[in-house]
Amino acid sequence: TDEDLALKLEKGNEIITKITSLSTKTDLKKEWQVKFDENKKKSEEITMGINNCRDSKAAIVSGSDLPVENISFDDGFLTIDGYQFKENQIxxxxxxxxxxxxxxxxxxxxxxxxxxxxxxxxxxxxxxxxxxxxxxxxxxxxEVVRNANDMVVVGYEDLVKADMESNFKKLDGKGKKKEPKPKKEVKVEKDLTEPTAKDIYDNNPNEDKTPEGGENEEPSTLF
Known part of the structure; x- marks a missing residue:
């Protein structure tokens, strides 16, 4: 019947699809195998070159007069006593x-x-x-002094506080006006040894002291 024929065709198409998929996978496998063989050959050549470099380096190190004992070079690292000379190793x-x-x-x-x-x-x-x-x-x-007895631990905040207080004092001093200094009183003492006009007049014997000569007048300071 037509239905049976349709079912057979459908199954046949499924089989063809699977065969095609398997064939494609087989071709891909062959291609990948070729690439794998090529990469494997390159890897073997590189590995051989690395081993030759290691052997040559070991020969150089063993034949050299190194300044320090127990030094070697492993996997590209300097090792001392078998430990890699790295921050996380020493x-x-x-x-x-x-x-x-x-x-x-x-x-x-x-x-x-x-x-x-x-x-x-x-x-x-x-x-x-x-x-x-x-x-x-x-x-x-x-080096530091390890046996120091006198030691003061000063925190960063204390230093900042002290510095700010010092600056505030300086600013406060600049804002204040200076008061004028009191003037000193200078006393001038009269020289008692200096003769007065009366003394000069009394000691002059040639002066006319009669009333007509001006006895009742005030003595003059002009001589």
Whole structure:
């Protein structure tokens, strides 16, 4: 019947679709396999080159006169005693000692600047001193006084407050008017030794003292 024929055609189309899909997948698989083989070959060549570089580097390191023992280069990193020389692999105080030891070996001068040594405890300070003595070096470090008894902890807010108070006092002093200073009274004392007009008149024997000569008149100050 027509219905049976339609069902057979539908099933046939489904089979054809699956076959086509499988064929497409097979072709894609072959293509991907070719790319995989090519990339694998490149990877093997690169790996071989890396191994050759590592072998050459190891030969250079082993044949070199390195200033510090137990130094190696693994995976592109400097390692000391098997630990990578990185911030998350080594503490800062150990890094100071390691660098001081390396610089002491390669620095021809007698003076060596270390810098901040406050992170070193007494044991590691002694180790740093041993490095300096072993290499005949004079090392300069920034150190703090560890046994200080007189110490004042001043907070940032206290410093700001003190600075503001000082500025306010300066401004307050500028706003005030200066009061005038009181004038000093200067007393002039009369010289008692200076002769008066009467004294001069009485001591002049040649002066006419008769009433006609002006005895009853006021003595003159003009001579």
């Amino acid at each position: 503490c800062e105080s150990d890094a100071v000692l390691i660098l001081a030891n390396i610089l002491a070996k390669i620095n021809p001068g007698p003076i060596q600047i270390i810098g901040d040594a406050s992170i070193l405890d007494s044991v590691k300070l002694d180790m740093l001193n041993d490095i300096a003595e072993a290499n005949n070096k004079v090392m300069f470090v920034d």
